[in-house]
Amino acid sequence: xxxxxxxxxxxxxxxxxxxxxxxxxxxxxxxxxxxxxxxxxxxxxxxxxxxxxxxxxxxxxxxxxxxxxxxxxxxxxxxxxxxxxxxxxxxxxxxxxxxxxxxxxxxxxxxxxxxxxxxxxxxxxxxxxxxxxxxxxxxxxxxxxxxxxxxxxxxxxxxxxxxxxxxxxxxxxxxxxxxxxxxxxxxxxxxxxxxxxxxxxxxxxxxxxxxxxxxxxxxxxxxxxxxxxxxxxxxxxxxxxxxxxxxxxxxxxxxxxxxxxxxxxxxxxxxxxxxxxxxxxxxxxxxxxxxxxxxxxxxxxxxxxxxxxxxxxxxxxxxxxxxxxxxxxxxxxxxxxxxxxxxxxxxxxxxxxxxxxxxxxxxxxxxxxxxxxxxxxxxxxxxxxxxxxxxxxxxxxxxxxxxxxxxxxxxxxxxxxxxxxxxxxxxxxxxxxxxxxxxxxxxxxxxxxxxxxxxxxxxxxxxxxxxxxxxxxxxxxxxxxxxxxxxxxxxxxxxx
Numbered sequence: 033x034x035x036x037x038x039x040x041x042x043x044x045x046x047x048x049x050x051x052x053x054x055x056x057x058x059x060x061x062x063x064x065x066x067x068x069x070x071x072x073x074x075x076x077x078x079x080x081x082x083x084x085x086x087x088x089x090x091x092x093x094x095x096x097x098x099x100x101x102x103x104x105x106x107x108x109x110x111x112x113x114x115x116x117x118x119x120x121x122x123x124x125x126x127x128x129x130x131x132x133x134x135x136x137x138x139x140x141x142x143x144x145x146x147x148x149x150x151x152x153x154x155x156x157x158x159x160x161x162x163x164x165x166x167x168x169x170x171x172x173x174x175x176x177x178x179x180x181x182x183x184x185x186x187x188x189x190x191x192x193x194x195x196x197x198x199x200x201x202x203x204x205x206x207x208x209x210x211x212x213x214x215x216x217x218x219x220x221x222x223x224x225x226x227x228x229x230x231x232x233x234x235x236x237x238x239x240x241x242x243x244x245x246x247x248x249x250x251x252x253x254x255x256x257x258x259x260x261x262x263x264x265x266x267x268x269x270x271x272x273x274x275x276x277x278x279x280x281x282x283x284x285x286x287x288x289x290x291x292x293x294x295x296x297x298x299x300x301x302x303x304x305x306x307x308x309x310x311x312x313x314x315x316x317x318x319x320x321x322x323x324x325x326x327x328x329x330x331x332x333x334x335x336x337x338x339x340x341x342x343x344x345x346x347x348x349x350x351x352x353x354x355x356x357x358x359x360x361x362x363x364x365x366x367x368x369x370x371x372x373x374x375x376x377x378x379x380x381x382x383x384x385x386x387x388x389x390x391x392x393x394x395x396x397x398x399x400x401x402x403x404x405x406x407x408x409x410x411x412x413x414x415x416x417x418x419x420x421x422x423x424x425x426x427x428x429x430x431x432x433x434x435x436x437x438x439x440x441x442x443x444x445x446x447x448x449x450x451x452x453x454x455x456x457x458x459x460x461x462x463x464x465x466x467x468x469x470x471x472x473x474x475x476x477x478x479x480x481x482x483x484x485x486x487x488x489x490x491x492x493x494x495x496x497x498x499x500x501x502x503x504x505x506x507x508x509x510x511x512x513x514x515x516x517x518x519x520x521x522x523x524x525x526x527x528x
Contacts, residue, residue: 040260043236044173044185048192050125050229051169052419054132054162054222056196060345061222062098062155064204064338065215070094073148093148095455100152102447104159106440111160112167113436117246121172122238124164129226131161136223143216151219158222163443167435174423174431175241176260179490182424183359189419191352194411198345201338210338236260244273276427276492299498300425301434303483307368308438310475311418312445314375315468316410340400344407351411363487364417364424365479371413372476378406379469386462414475424486424494 073093077085085093108128115124135157142150170189177185204210209218237243237256244253250270257266292301359367385399426434456464484497 043176043260044188046229046232046236047125047169047172048188049225050129050233051165052189052193053196053225054165056193057200057222058101058158058162059200060197060341061200061204061218062101064201064210065218066094068212068215069097069148069151072143076146076148079146097152097155099447101155101159102443104156105163105443106447108160108163109167109436109439109443112164113433115164116168116171116432120238120242121168121175122233122236124168125172125233126230128161128164128168129230131157132226133223133230135161136220136226140216140220142219154219161226163439166439170419170423170435171432172239175239178261183420183487184356186420186423187352187356187359187416190411190416191349191356194345194348194352198342198349201342201345205338241273244270245276272490272492297426297430299501300430301437303425304422304434304438305441306475306478307418307421308441309445310372310471311414312442312449313468313471314410314414315379315465316407316415344404347404347407348411348415351408352416355412355416359417359420360487363485364421365483365485367413367417368483369476369479371409371417372472372479374409375406375414376469376472376476378402378409379465379472382406383462383465383469421486425498427492427495
């Protein structure tokens with residue numbers, strides 16, 4: 033039994049290595065060699081056209097290299113909607129790794145070929161690969177985890193994301209791959225975890241829920257459960273899956289339009305949109321994308337920035353692990369609304385200290401404390417729980433395309449921020465963080481007043497909670513979901 037339990041932990045590790053780990057690594061790793069890549073672009077331009085690039089054009093090209101990654105992710109998420117349903121979670125991850133290895137080879141030879149266009153192509157392919165991988169990773173975990181461990185297992189998506197960010201900074205140290213001669217190898221490093229998953233993943237079974245509910249194979253489902261969880265009687269688990277399948281409202285959603293037109297899941301869809309948009313607009317990935325710009329605003333010297341970044345990502349890993357111990361006790365709702373509330377507070381204090389940094393020599397250290405407090409709060413709250421919630425609020429017939437929608441929104445938000453933020457921070461300075469302050473406040477209000485608690489409940493029970501919200505005809509969510517007249521909603525709410 034202990035061996036089989038270790039087998040499940042190995043499964044979680046291998047799936048995470050080719051899933052959210054890759055996302056986190058590529059968010060942070062691109063920032064480490066930023067100066068070398070900019071120099072490479074300029075030198076290549078001079079070699080071709082015998083004239084240097086203007087500073088504005090160089091910034092625009094750099095922003096495009098950064099932001100083409102979420103564009104690829106957005107495209108990959110759309111591919112995931114087809115691949116995961118047709119070929120399953122496991123095969124989709126396998127194909128996804130082939131794309132990642134191809135991208136790594138393109139990145140690795142870009143310096144030799146004197147082509148910054150190869151970096152653009154490689155980043156785009158990385159995005160496609162990770163766009164598929166994030167959806168497959170989430171579904172694979174959510175559909176294989178036991179009910180009593182679902183929150184903890186799904187939380188490993190966040191742990192691997194934070195681990196990837198930390199590894200991107202560690203591998204990017206000058207002593208490893210972060211110097212002027214090896215930065216292209218740093219960009220190609222993602223091919224290694226892709227190869228590891230490509231070799232080990234075939235030894236694990238397909239998702240039990242996929243095998244039973246979408247392929248109709250009960251025997252393979254039970255076999256997959258035994259291989260993952262160990263020997264035992266899985267009658268109750270199979271009954272729950274069948275009950276969920278019988279009560280599924282409508283056919284399986286195959287595209288985003290069908291999802292948006294289904295009024296029966298509008299509350300879930302609204303919740304998924306708020307959770308996904310709130311996560312990206314919180315500003316956490318911008319700190320990793322443009323760490324140099326952000327930390328320079330604090331007055332931190334260039335040679336110390338990478339170590340500050342490693343410390344910040346280490347805090348995110350620690351808080352994600354801590355969240356794993358408390359999520360099933362405290363619940364999802366309270367971690368989300370309180371987390372966003374405190375994040376808004378830290379951002380407001382950060383704006384104040386950044387504005388006053390010229391007047392007092394000790395102010396930058398206060399700013400650094402507030403950034404660490406922000407990352408700590410993010411990791412133990414929204415950063416961890418937001419990866420769990422989308423896997424719990426949808427039934428099997430809607431989960432795949434809903435996760436595609438959530439990831440698409442995340443990639444779109446990341447693209448817009450990645451492209452515009454260098455110009456925003458140059459124009460507004462510390463006041464650019466008001467965007468993230470407003471998002472955190474709105475997300476906190478929504479989570480407090482609308483979101484139902486999902487801890488310890490089956491997927492059918494969670495679906496019933498949203499059904500009650502839909503039928504209540506009072507409060508914020510029913511107004512948005514059912515199109516009630518606001519005056520009627522106020523009257524009903526007053527009567528209650």
